[in-house]
Amino acid sequence: MSPAGVDHPTRPCDRCRHRKSRCIREPEKDNCTFCNLNGLECTFLHGPRPRKRRKSPSTTEAKIKRHRSSLTPSTVGSVEEQTTVDPINSRLDGTLGLELHLHSEYIGPASYHEPELLDLRPSAMSLSGHERCYPRRVNQSTAFMTYPDKDSASEMQRITDLDRIEESIRPLGPTLVNLYFRIMHRTFPILDQGVFLEKYARSYREFSPPLLAAVYLVALDWKLFDRTLATAPRTPDAEALEDLAMRAMADDLKRPKLSTLQAGLLLLQRMRSSHSTLPAQLLSLGQTLGIHIDCTGWKIPEWEKGLRRRLAWALYMQDKWGVLVHGRPSLIPAQIDEDERTSDWDVGPCTLNDFPEDATEEENGDGGVDGAAGRAAFLQSIELTKIFSRIVSTFCSIGATKKGGLLERIGPSGAMSLAKPLAMELREWHAALPTSLQLESTPSLRLSTNGALHLSHMATELTIHRALLRVLTPDSAPSLRSAIRTAARARLTSAMNLIESFQPEHIQSFWGFAAAAQVALVGAFAGLLWATSPQMDEAAGYVEQLEKLRWVLQVRASAAPFAREALRMLHEEVGDLAAVKAATFRDS
Numbered sequence: 206m207s208p209a210g211v212d213h214p215t216r217p218c219d220r221c222r223h224r225k226s227r228c229i230r231e232p233e234k235d236n237c238t239f240c241n242l243n244g245l246e247c248t249f250l251h252g253p254r255p256r257k258r259r260k261s262p263s264t265t266e267a268k269i270k271r272h273r274s275s276l277t278p279s280t281v282g283s284v285e286e287q288t289t290v291d292p293i294n295s296r297l298d299g300t301l302g303l304e305l306h307l308h309s310e311y312i313g314p315a316s317y318h319e320p321e322l323l324d325l326r327p328s329a330m331s332l333s334g335h336e337r338c339y340p341r342r343v344n345q346s347t348a349f350m351t352y353p354d355k356d357s358a359s360e361m362q363r364i365t366d367l368d369r370i371e372e373s374i375r376p377l378g379p380t381l382v383n384l385y386f387r388i389m390h391r392t393f394p395i396l397d398q399g400v401f402l403e404k405y406a407r408s409y410r411e412f413s414p415p416l417l418a419a420v421y422l423v424a425l426d427w428k429l430f431d432r433t434l435a436t437a438p439r440t441p442d443a444e445a446l447e448d449l450a451m452r453a454m455a456d457d458l459k460r461p462k463l464s465t466l467q468a469g470l471l472l473l474q475r476m477r478s479s480h481s482t483l484p485a486q487l488l489s490l491g492q493t494l495g496i497h498i499d500c501t502g503w504k505i506p507e508w509e510k511g512l513r514r515r516l517a518w519a520l521y522m523q524d525k526w527g528v529l530v531h532g533r534p535s536l537i538p539a540q541i542d543e544d545e546r547t548s549d550w551d552v553g554p555c556t557l558n559d560f561p562e563d564a565t566e567e568e569n570g571d572g573g574v575d576g577a578a579g580r581a582a583f584l585q586s587i588e589l590t591k592i593f594s595r596i597v598s599t600f601c602s603i604g605a606t607k608k609g610g611l612l613e614r615i616g617p618s619g620a621m622s623l624a625k626p627l628a629m630e631l632r633e634w635h636a637a638l639p640t641s642l643q644l645e646s647t648p649s650l651r652l653s654t655n656g657a658l659h660l661s662h663m664a665t666e667l668t669i670h671r672a673l674l675r676v677l678t679p680d681s682a683p684s685l686r687s688a689i690r691t692a693a694r695a696r697l698t699s700a701m702n703l704i705e706s707f708q709p710e711h712i713q714s715f716w717g718f719a720a721a722a723q724v725a726l727v728g729a730f731a732g733l734l735w736a737t738s739p740q741m742d743e744a745a746g747y748v749e750q751l752e753k754l755r756w757v758l759q760v761r762a763s764a765a766p767f768a769r770e771a772l773r774m775l776h777e778e779v780g781d782l783a784a785v786k787a788a789t790f791r792d793s
Contacts, residue, residue, distance in 0.1 A: 216228075216249060217237075218237055218240060218247035218248060218249060219247075219248045219249060220240060220245065220247070220248075221237060229339070229340075229341065230247075235247065296399065296400055296403065296506070296508070297400065298506075299504070299505060299506055300505060300506060300509050301341070301343060301349065301495075301503070301505050301509065302461075302462050302463040302494050302495075303400070303462065303463055303464070303509065304462075305411060306353060306354050306355070306360075307351050307352065307353060307354065308351070308352055308354060308460040308461055308462050309341065309349040309350065309351045309352070309494065309495075310349060310350045310351075310352070310461075310493050311347075311349055311492065311493055311494060311495035311498070312340075312348045312349060312350060318348075318350075323340035323342075323348055323350075338350055338351060338352045338353075339351055342504075343495075343500070343503035343504050343505060344502045344503050344504065347495065347498060347503065349495065352460075354460040359456070362456060363413070363414060363456070364410060366414035366449065366453045366456070367409055367410050367412065367414050367417060368410075369449060370409075370414055370417055370418045370421070370446070370449060370450075370453075371409050371417075373441055373442065373445065373446055373449070374421050374441045374446070377433070377434060377437060377441065378409065378421065379405075380431055380433045380434055381420070381421045381424040381425065381434070382401075382402070382405060382420060382421075382424070383431075384424040384427055384428075384430065384431050384434070385420050385421075385423060385424040386398055386402075387430075387572070387573030387574070388424075388427050388430065388573045388574050388652060388714075388715065389423050389424065389427075389471075389715055391573060391574040391575070391576045391579035391580070392574050392579040392582065392583065392654045392714065392715040393470075393471075393474070393519065393583070393715060393717070394515055394560060394562075394579070394580065394583060395467050395470055395471070395512075395515055395516050395519050396420075396467060396512075397508060397509075397512050397561070398562050399508075399561070399562075400508075401420075412464065413453075413457050413462065413464040413465060413468060414449075414450070414453035414456075414457065415450045415451075415453045415454045415457050415464075415465065415468035415469070415472070416464040416465075416467055416468035416471075418446055418447075418449055418450035418453065418468075419450055419467075419468045419471035419472050420471065421441070421446060422443060422446050422447055422450060422471075422472075422475065423471055423474065423475065425440075425441060425443050425446075426475075426766070427713075428440065430572060430573070430713075447472070447475065450468070450472060451472065454468065454469065454472070454483075458486065458490065461490045461493055461494060462494070463494060463496075463512070463513070463516065465490060466487060466490055466491055466494065466496065466516060466520070467516065469483055469486070469487040469490070470487065470516075470519055470520065470523060473487075473523060473718050474715075474717055474718050475718075481531075484523055484524065484527050484531070485536060487520060487523070488520060488524055488536050488537070491516075491517070491520050496513060496516055496517045496520060496552075497517065497537075497549065497550050497551065497552060498551050498552070499551045499552060499553045500513050500514070500553070501553050508561050510559075511558065511559030511560065511561060512559075514552060514553055514554075514555045514559050515555055515559055515560075515583075517552040517555075518552065518555045518587045521537060521550070521552070521587070521590065522586060522587065522590045523718070524536055524537045525537070525590050525593060525594045525597070526590065526593070526661075526717075526718070526719035526722075527719075528597050528601070529664065529668075529719060529722050529723065529726065530718065530719050530722040534602070534603070535594065535597065535598075537550050538550055539594065539595075539598035539602075555583075555584060555587055556584070557580060557584070560580050562576065572650055572651070572652075573651070573652060574651065574652045574653070574654060574714060574715070575641075575648050575651050575653075577641070578641045578642065578646075578648070578653070578654065578655070579654055581639060581641060581642055582642055582654045582655065582657075582658050585634075585638065585642060585658060586658060586661065588634060589634060589658070589661055589662060589665060590661075592627065592630050592631055592634060592665060593661075593664075593665045593668065595627060595630075596627050596665060596668050596669055596672075597668065599623055599627065600612065600620070600623070600624075600668070600669070600672035601668070601672065606675075612672075612675075612676050613676075616676065616678075616681075617673065617676045617677055617678075617681050617682075617685050617686075617689065618682075618685060620672065620673055620676045621673065621685070621689075624669050624672070624673060627669060628666075628669055631662070631665060631666060631669075634662075635662060642655055642658060643655065644656065644659050644703075644706065644711075647708055647710045647711070651710065652710055652713055652714040652715075653708075653710045653711050653714055654711075654714050654715060655711065656707045656708075656711025656712070656714065656716075657711070657714065657715065657716045657717060657720060659703060660703065660704075660716075660720060660723050660724070661719070661723060663699070663700050663703050663723070663727075664719075664722075664723035664726050666696055666699075666700075667696060667697075667700060667726055667727065667730050668726075670689075670692060670693045670696050670730070671693075671726075671729075671730055671733060673689045673692075673693070674689060674690070674693055674733055674734070674737065675733075677689060677690075677737070690734070690737075693730075693734060694734065696730075697727070697730055697731055697734065697747075697750060700727045700730070701727070701750060701753060701754060701757075704724065704727065704754065704757055704758075705757055707761070709764070712761055712764050712765045712768075713764065713765075716765070716767045720767040720771070721767045721768075721770035721771040721774060722771075722774065724754075724758070724767070724768070724771035724774075724775075725771050725774035725775050725778060727754060728751055728754055728774075728775040728778055728779050729778050729779070731747045731750050731751050731754070731779075732747070732751070732778065732779045734747050735747035735748065735751075751775075751779060754775065755772065755775065758771055758772040758775070759772065
């Protein structure tokens with residue numbers, strides 16, 4: 206029995222320790238679920254076997270260097286050794302969706318499962334010690350079912366894929382990981398740096414294949430920012446690595462973890478295909494992991510709560526800007542900010558407290574992204590995306606744009622009334638940006654994500670003005686028509702000036718999956734003004750703007766993949782408007 210007066214809130218009881226199973230205890234209950242189900246009493250007579258704990262390296266470089274030696278064939282070990290020994294890592298204790306050989310599924314209120322009965326499920330406990338599944342509560346109202354990976358996917362295939370990935374980049378793995386955290390992570394913080402580096406220092410086999418491949422793949426985009434990579438005699442084949450990552454994703458989706466969601470989001474930042482269904486798959490996966498629920502009061506580590514919030518809002522931005530990229534409706538409910546009672550998106554706000562990285566380790570002038578500015582830009586992007594979402598749901602929904610829909614019923618003047626409060630929100634967001642996020646703020650020897658942030662702001666503005674241009678009809682009042690078109694021309698000029706003003710520090714930084722579509726939107730906006738121009742002289746001015754945009758993209762295309770993609774999209778969208786418009790006016 207437990208010694209009198211001694212509480213054991215975190216230790217497994219003797220029977221669960223002997224069975225090597227999770228010891229689940231509900232609040233205010235003395236016995237764990239297994240002992241209670243079998244009419245036994247929890248005892249704590251035997252402590253854990255003494256074991257040596259490794260000292261955590263104090264810096265990223267130390268962790269990376271320690272891993273270098275583990276990549277030699279003599280130290281890799283057998284598949285069985287790598288997959289049956291639990292790592293000694295207290296940071297992973299009590300986590301949800303981060304365990305190496307388990308995956309969890311959220312049980313929603315509408316599920317056929319009855320939460321009150323989950324703890325009584327016979328399959329939750331197995332006397333043989335081989336658990337098939339068990340419930341886990343993270344608070345009074347939220348529960349998950351946890352399953353072993355081996356029942357849903359091949360462990361041998363996972364190890365094989367990881368070995369192929371590592372072999373394809375060896376010996377550059379540690380260098381690529383270091384580069385990833387210097388640049389990508391500080392702008393798109395969807396990993397926990399401490400957990401990743403500690404696992405990587407032990408073995409690359411502790412990861413899911415698509416996540417490891419995605420980190421390597423993204424880092425390769427900045428290979429010129431590391432001397433080792435820039436001078437390496439052989440550069441890893443990025444195309445082959447991406448192909449391997451995407452094929453491994455199909456296997457990983459059978460045992461979804463947070464790492465699956467992380468890998469998918471990273472891969473989507475590089476994918477240019479507009480017909481991809483991966484965004485929808487990731488949203489479904491995120492809901493399976495409970496990423497859409499406020500985790501503030503959950504019984505999980507605090508750092509995982511911050512990670513989950515960052516992941517949730519990254520998924521939110523992926524979904525909302527996907528409307529612009531893919532042309533499909535958003536899958537996350539639009540009423541997120543209007544009515545909490547009917548929203549199925551219940552994620553707490555993301556704050557600076559959700560970023561546990563050591564600032565002293567990243568502010569050393571390493572030629573990457575300024576960590577503080579990157580985190581601030583991520584938080585501001587979330588707020589901007591919320592505004593963009595409201596604009597899209599107001600002006601671009603099927604109900605608003607169909608024949609006889611809202612916009613047709615209220616006309617241009619009604620649309621202007623809807624646009625004013627949204628435009629005011631956007632203006633206030635821009636005015637409140639800190640100095641470090643102003644476009645002109647480019648720290649010395651640092652990459653700047655401010656260009657991408659201001660491009661998103663510009664695309665949000667153009668979405669409002671494009672909607673207003675579309676509702677104009679021949680019967681619209683001349684004064685109203687003039688006001689809308691004058692404002693639209695001014696926004697087009699501002700957009701052109703913005704793209705022209707991007708500096709190398711902006712161009713070489715991270716831009717995200719929507720950047721090319723945001724630039725192409727400028728061309729489409731100019732094309733809309735051209736198509737609705739009443740006079741040839743005005744139309745010719747828009748053609749000149751389009752040609753100027755092409756030139757700006759052409760001179761930047763070699764340095765920026767998003768500019769090359771935007772150039773291709775622009776050519777497909779508008780073609781050669783000069784010849785078309787000239788012929789139109791001759792015929793008229």
